[in-house]
Amino acid sequence: MAQNGKLKLGLYWAASCGGCEIAVVELREKILLLDEAAEILFWPVAMDFKVKDVEAMPDGHLDVCLFNGAIRTSENEHMAHLLRRKSKVLVAFGSCAYEGCIPGLANFFEKSAILRRVYLEVPTVENPEGIIPQPVTPVPEGEIEIPRFYNTVKTLGQVTDVDYFVPGCPPQPHQIWAVVEAILSGGLPPKGSVVGANEKTVCDECKRIREEKRIKKFYRYHEIIPDAERCLLEQGIICAGPATRGGCGALCPTVNQPCRGCYGPPPNVLDQGAALLSAVASVADADTEEEAARIVGEILDPAGTFYRFGLPASTLHRARM
Amino acid sequence: MSDQFDPRIVAFVCNWCTYTAADNAGVGRMEQPPNVDIIRVMCSGRIEPAFILKAFALGADGVIVSGCHPPGDCHYSSGNFKTFRRMPLVEQLLAQFGIEKERFHWGWISGAEAVKWAQLTHEFTERIRALGPLNWSRQLEDKEGDGHL
Numbered sequence: 267m268a269q270n271g272k273l274k275l276g277l278y279w280a281a282s283c284g285g286c287e288i289a290v291v292e293l294r295e296k297i298l299l300l301d302e303a304a305e306i307l308f309w310p311v312a313m314d315f316k317v318k319d320v321e322a323m324p325d326g327h328l329d330v331c332l333f334n335g336a337i338r339t340s341e342n343e344h345m346a347h348l349l350r351r352k353s354k355v356l357v358a359f360g361s362c363a364y365e366g367c368i369p370g371l372a373n374f375f376e377k378s379a380i381l382r383r384v385y386l387e388v389p390t391v392e393n394p395e396g397i398i399p400q401p402v403t404p405v406p407e408g409e410i411e412i413p414r415f416y417n418t419v420k421t422l423g424q425v426t427d428v429d430y431f432v433p434g435c436p437p438q439p440h441q442i443w444a445v446v447e448a449i450l451s452g453g454l455p456p457k458g459s460v461v462g463a464n465e466k467t468v469c470d471e472c473k474r475i476r477e478e479k480r481i482k483k484f485y486r487y488h489e490i491i492p493d494a495e496r497c498l499l500e501q502g503i504i505c506a507g508p509a510t511r512g513g514c515g516a517l518c519p520t521v522n523q524p525c526r527g528c529y530g531p532p533p534n535v536l537d538q539g540a541a542l543l544s545a546v547a548s549v550a551d552a553d554t555e556e557e558a559a560r561i562v563g564e565i566l567d568p569a570g571t572f573y574r575f576g577l578p579a580s581t582l583h584r585a586r587m
Numbered sequence: 588m589s590d591q592f593d594p595r596i597v598a599f600v601c602n603w604c605t606y607t608a609a610d611n612a613g614v615g616r617m618e619q620p621p622n623v624d625i626i627r628v629m630c631s632g633r634i635e636p637a638f639i640l641k642a643f644a645l646g647a648d649g650v651i652v653s654g655c656h657p658p659g660d661c662h663y664s665s666g667n668f669k670t671f672r673r674m675p676l677v678e679q680l681l682a683q684f685g686i687e688k689e690r691f692h693w694g695w696i697s698g699a700e701a702v703k704w705a706q707l708t709h710e711f712t713e714r715i716r717a718l719g720p721l722n723w724s725r726q727l728e729d730k731e732g733d734g735h736l
Contacts, residue, residue: 418726537640543636544635552668552671552672553658553668554657559671562672562675562676568680569683569684580640582684582723586684586723586726
């Protein structure tokens with residue numbers, strides 16, 4: 267605690283989109299309560315602190331650091347280690363830090379393929395000299411260094427010790443507030459827990475009518491106008507609800523969108539993608555091997571669909587190099 | 588001992604058909620390669636895709652899934668239906684992860700097909716031996732330092 271009795275708080279982003287930061291601002295008027303209770307000492311996206319300010323802190327100076335974003339570059343990893351050292355409690359905040367999220371889908375490719383695509387092949391890129399950023403570039407004044415781009419996206423927990431995990435892409439504001447309250451009241455569960463979420467699946471929170479799942483054809487979302495009342499999976503739309511931890515209040519199914527799985531696996535599920543594959547394939551209404559192969563064979567990009575948010579944290583972590 | 592690669596193969600088999608076949612193959616003194624580690628489960632419908640991925644992640648070079656012949660052989664009448672609905676999708680998934688389709692075999696062997704089990708273990712072991720080790724745990728080794736394109 268600071269001398270004024272306030273909680274010393276740090277917020278950081280690594281490989282992320284900024285959505286987690288928006289989610290914090292989405293606390294709306296409660297952000298004033300947060301400001302009353304906590305002194306923010308580091309928050310690059312919103313306030314003017316520098317890395318050297320963090321480096322100057324004694325170890326364990328921050329009471330809590332909410333770290334969002336995956337580990338994609340050497341800088342991300344450096345900051346993860348630095349903030350681990352400076353924080354009493356390090357929280358993997360949001361799906362990227364918790365399980366890799368959308369940046370983690372890059373683990374289906376190799377670094378070289380990603381750089382080639384981004385800097386040479388994308389139609390809107392004009393790069394006649396074919397320049398690819400290098401970690402070290404000589405210039406007349408000396409050498410310029412940029413962070414190294416890793417071959418594999420990792421989660422925060424894969425590079426350093428993490429105390430708590432807050433799932434969600436992004437975490438829902440009411441859940442963030444619940445976590446903040448738990449921190450302030452000292453009511454946090456044992457280290458290593460997933461906080462700001464529920465212990466059951468999204469289906470448990472979903473109000474849609476569930477009858478029998480017998481799917482003759484799986485649809486991509488744009489190929490069908492879903493009934494607003496019935497279970498989306500029953501209608502042949504791949505909904506990640508059965509294999510996803512609840513806590514969002516079934517936000518997507520409520521607005522006629524299938525759950526995409528951003529809250530990660532439910533408790534005791536080792537591999538969200540495999541669990542979702544199992545759930546989806548099992549409802550294919552096929553009584554012969556040929557029919558089953560046809561129905562599930564029409565699912566486009568199963569790995570990318572089932573591991574949309576959790577590839578780096580999954581059993582296999584990445585595609586083979 | 589020769590220097591040839593000895594693959595590690597994990598076989599998930601159902602209690603009622605394929606395990607019985609494997610048991611009969613043993614009782615019948617049929618020669619089988621020692622590379623196949625059998626994990627008996629009650630039904631092939633119990634074999635979660637996560638088991639297969641975990642086997643590969645923990646060092647298996649090949650995985651076999653085998654149960655009772657559909658449609659009618661399943662002890663629980665339709666457990667094998669779950670198997671044939673899931674396994675084609677597992678095949679697709681493994682391909683996307685860059686695991687050769689030859690490393691994963693799924694199918695049916697009844698209790699009366701001990702010879703078929705013995706043959707499968709031979710053929711599959713030789714197939715994996717030819718492919719070489721998978722070494723999945725090396726996937727996470729840091730390679731980011733080298734070859735920055």
